[in-house]
Amino acid sequence: MTVLRIVYASVIDLRTDEAYYWTWSKESVLSFLDHPPMIAWFIRFGTAIFGDTNLGVRFAGILAMLATQLLLADIVRRVTHDFRAIALVVLMPEAALYYGLLMAKVSPDVALIPFAVAMLWALVRLAESGDGRWWLAAGVFAGLSLLSKFTAMLWLPAVAAFMLVPSWRRRWLSSPYPWAAALIAVAVFSPVLIWNAGHDWASFRFQFVRAFAAHELSLRTVGDFIGLQFGLVGIILMPVVLSGASMMAWRGYRRDDAVAILLSTAVLLPFLYFLWKSLTLRVGDTWPMFMWPAGFAAAAINIALLPRQGYPAWLVRSAIPWARAAIVSGIIFVVAVFLYYVVTPWNFLGKVDPIGGEAGYEQVADRAQAELQKTGATWIATTDYRTYAMLRWFFNGRVPVIQINERGRFMGFGDPGMNLIRGHAGLYVGRVPDDRSPLWEDIPAHREPLERVDRNWRGIVMDSYALEKLTGWTPELSPPPDSPLYRWRVLAGEVHLPWRVAALANSDVMSLSFEGSPRVSE
Numbered sequence: 001m002t003v004l005r006i007v008y009a010s011v012i013d014l015r016t017d018e019a020y021y022w023t024w025s026k027e028s029v030l031s032f033l034d035h036p037p038m039i040a041w042f043i044r045f046g047t048a049i050f051g052d053t054n055l056g057v058r059f060a061g062i063l064a065m066l067a068t069q070l071l072l073a074d075i076v077r078r079v080t081h082d083f084r085a086i087a088l089v090v091l092m093p094e095a096a097l098y099y100g101l102l103m104a105k106v107s108p109d110v111a112l113i114p115f116a117v118a119m120l121w122a123l124v125r126l127a128e129s130g131d132g133r134w135w136l137a138a139g140v141f142a143g144l145s146l147l148s149k150f151t152a153m154l155w156l157p158a159v160a161a162f163m164l165v166p167s168w169r170r171r172w173l174s175s176p177y178p179w180a181a182a183l184i185a186v187a188v189f190s191p192v193l194i195w196n197a198g199h200d201w202a203s204f205r206f207q208f209v210r211a212f213a214a215h216e217l218s219l220r221t222v223g224d225f226i227g228l229q230f231g232l233v234g235i236i237l238m239p240v241v242l243s244g245a246s247m248m249a250w251r252g253y254r255r256d257d258a259v260a261i262l263l264s265t266a267v268l269l270p271f272l273y274f275l276w277k278s279l280t281l282r283v284g285d286t287w288p289m290f291m292w293p294a295g296f297a298a299a300a301i302n303i304a305l306l307p308r309q310g311y312p313a314w315l316v317r318s319a320i321p322w323a324r325a326a327i328v329s330g331i332i333f334v335v336a337v338f339l340y341y342v343v344t345p346w347n348f349l350g351k352v353d354p355i356g357g358e359a360g361y362e363q364v365a366d367r368a369q370a371e372l373q374k375t376g377a378t379w380i381a382t383t384d385y386r387t388y389a390m391l392r393w394f395f396n397g398r399v400p401v402i403q404i405n406e407r408g409r410f411m412g413f414g415d416p417g418m419n420l421i422r423g424h425a426g427l428y429v430g431r432v433p434d435d436r437s438p439l440w441e442d443i444p445a446h447r448e449p450l451e452r453v454d455r456n457w458r459g460i461v462m463d464s465y466a467l468e469k470l471t472g473w474t475p476e477l478s479p480p481p482d483s484p485l486y487r488w489r490v491l492a493g494e495v496h497l498p499w500r501v502a503a504l505a506n507s508d509v510m511s512l513s514f515e516g517s518p519r520v521s522e
Contacts, residue, residue, distance in 0.1 A: 001094045001331075002066065004338055009058035009104040011342055015358040016386035018106050019393040022047075022057050029412040031195035033202050033488060038111040038148035052396060061110040065103040068114045068293055069093060071121045075297050076304075078128050079259055085304035088323060092241070092296040095330025098232040098289055101338055109286040112148035115141050116155060117293050120262065123162060127258045132177035139181030143188025150207055151290060154273060158265035158294075166258045199411050200481075206488065217279055225278035228285045233292055234333070237326035241292065242271070244299030251302075251309070260298075267295035299323070347458035356457035358386075364465050365394035367453040368429050372399065375450070375469050377427040378420045383434045385409060387465070391429060402426075404475045405439055408488045416477075426470040435466035442484055445473030 014022070024032055024040035025047065031037050046059030069090050076082075076089045093099035103110055119141035126134035138159075145152035163172050172178050186193075196203050230238055245267045252260025270291040274283050303323055306316045340346070341355055351357060368380060368391065379400040382388040388403040395401060400417035403409070428435070428447065440447070448469040455463045479485040 001100060001334075002062065004335070005062050005065065005101060005104040006055070008101060008338055008342060009062060010053075010055045012054070012355065013359045013361070014054055014057060014390075014393060015105060015355070016361075016389055018057055020385055020389035021106060021108075022052075023389055023392050027413050029195065030191040031203065033199075033206055033409050033411065035108045035149060036147045036189075036192045036203075038115075038144070039106060039108045042111050043106060052393075058104050058106050061103050061106045064110050064114045065093065065099060068099075068117050071114070071117045072293055072297050072300075075117075075121050075124050075263075076300050078124055079301050080304040082304040085300045088303065088327070089296050089300035091327045091331070092237065092300065093293065095237055095327045095334065096233045096292065097330075097334055097337060098286075099292075100331065100334035102232070107286055108149040109151075109289045112145055112152055112290045113293060115144040115148055116152055116290050119145060119155070119159075120266065120294060120297070123159070123262055124259055127162075127262075132172075132175050135172075135175075135177035135181040136184060139184035140188060142181070143185040146185065146189040147192065149290070150203075151270075151287060154270045154291070155266050157269050158262055161265045162258050162262040165253065165261055166256050168258070195412075202408065202411070221280065221282045222275070222278045225274060225283045228283075229288065232285065232289070234326055234330040236322065237330050240322055240326045241267070241295035241299045244302040245295045247302050248298040251305075260301075263294050263298040263301070267291045267298060345458060347460050350460055351462055353457070356460070357462055359457040360455040360462055361387075361390035362394060364429065364453055364455055365391055367451070367467065368427060369395075371427055371450055371467050371469075375427065376425060377469060378424040379417070379426045381426050381428045381470060381475060383428075383430050383437060383439060387429060387431060402475050402477070404443070405485050406488045407477060407479050407483075407486045408481070410477070418477075422474045426473075426475075428466070428468040428470050430466050430468075432464045432466055435468065439484060443473065445470045 021039045022043055024037070025043040027040070029037075032040070042060035042064075043057050047053075047056040050056030050059055072089045072093070073086050076085050080086075103113075119138050122134050122138040122141055126132070126138070142152070142159075145155075163169065163178060192203065233241065245264045248260045249264035249268055251257060252262075252264055270288060274288050277283055303319050306319055340348075347353060347356055349356070364387075371377070372380075379402060380391055380395070381402050381404045382391060383403065383405050385403055385406065388401055392401040400420050402416060402421070426445075427450075432452070448471070450467040450469055453465050453467060454461045455465065476483075476485060481487075
């Protein structure tokens with residue numbers, strides 16, 4: 001399965017978010033608007049070994065999967081001392097599409113998962129040994145988790161329950177180790193705090209708006225969330241995991257079992273939170289992915305402990321076949337998806353295909369290269385971060401690529417090559433209908449339409465792009481915060497507004513795309 005992921009990582013085109021994070025790896029800044037910096041460090045590590053290749057960008061994700069499996073195996077070994085339970089917890093991620101295949105696609109969640117599981121592992125070691133120094137290791141891993149993605153905060157209640165619910169609460173409340181662990185976590189997280197302190201706390205405001213924006217109730221977003229989790233975790237595996245975690249919670253809170261409390265709360269509470277948020281908000285497909293490994297450990301431990309703790313024989317007999325069915329069916333599904341994308345030439349899903357929907361940018365880059373040579377333009381302008389990222393990936397420093405709006409995304413970035421921009425003609429490459437955005441009313445450039453190019457995948461047109469020559473204007477890389485060219489994207493798309501309606505209602509809406517999700521169509 002690891003070889004399968006390496007092949008997948010090597011041959012499948014980068015998705016737009018992956019290319020976007022790759023651009024971060026080329027910058028020397030402490031943090032970024034959208035996310036903390038760990039994913040950029042992961043990519044820089046991989047490209048230092050394999051260069052700016054698909055495998056180089058994704059290599060750290062493959063290692064993250066292996067590290068996660070080893071940590072889960074050791075957690076289960078220490079609790080159960082049962083080889084079958086260890087094998088089960090190693091195979092569960094392989095049977096879940098997200099972990100078994102898509103962890104080869106780098107994202108902040110891929111960086112978060114191994115560090116979050118390592119924090120659980122340190123706390124399990126603490127419960128096993130009673131040695132308070134394991135709090136310090138947990139603090140380090142908690143800080144690294146926060147350096148990966150802010151959703152790591154959703155495990156704070158699980159850690160608090162682990163510390164405060166069992167009878168050892170007085171010991172840890174009076175011990176310096178948990179408080180030292182908290183200070184260590186803050187110290188490790190300090191690059192993000194320092195960057196935000198110098199940029200008006202932009203990351204926190206960005207995430208706060210995304211997490212707490214109020215929208216109307218929608219059964220559609222609930223269905224999206226549940227359906228995505230079934231698809232990414234497994235139609236059988238997800239119920240197995242949730243039932244196992246629920247039984248662990250019942251056992252842990254009744255019997256004062258600190259590890260059971262930790263693992264079950266780490267999966268159930270975030271799941272309920274995301275389910276609640278899905279009532280009004282489209283939950284990103286990867287947002288809950290950090291929590292499921294805790295569920296894998298809880299489910300494997302639960303199956304191993306059922307016969308030891310006097311549960312009814314019918315329950316014990318039924319648990320193992322369901323787990324086996326989840327593993328077998330899940331791995332078959334993962335392999336089938338791999339073959340579909342790597343081997344077959346078909347497109348069964350049309351424009352909604354999650355991989356095909358972000359493939360084919362090389363066609364756009366090739367036409368842009370031809371127009372650069374024909375018109376004498378020396379730089380490329382875009383108006384959405386996805387097009388920017390993919391063009392920067394394909395041109396890889398040969399031509400400056402600038403996203404002329406949402407400049408708040410690029411705070412602290414290096415000079416993209418202003419000597420090739422100032423006083424020279426540029427080439428605008430924008431997804432239709434971004435070329436008709438109200439944004440252009442504030443830009444004094446002379447625009448000369450050139451041509452349109454389609455982005456195709458397996459015979460289906462996924463998007464069309466307008467190419468225009470820009471003259472008489474130099475983009476402003478650091479506009480003031482009140483400029484429409486500074487403001488980052490608004491979350492109108494999460495209430496499924498059509499692009500034109502959202503743009504007319506709010507001229508600040510420049511991009512309606514979301515991490516790991518298809519763009520909102522016109």
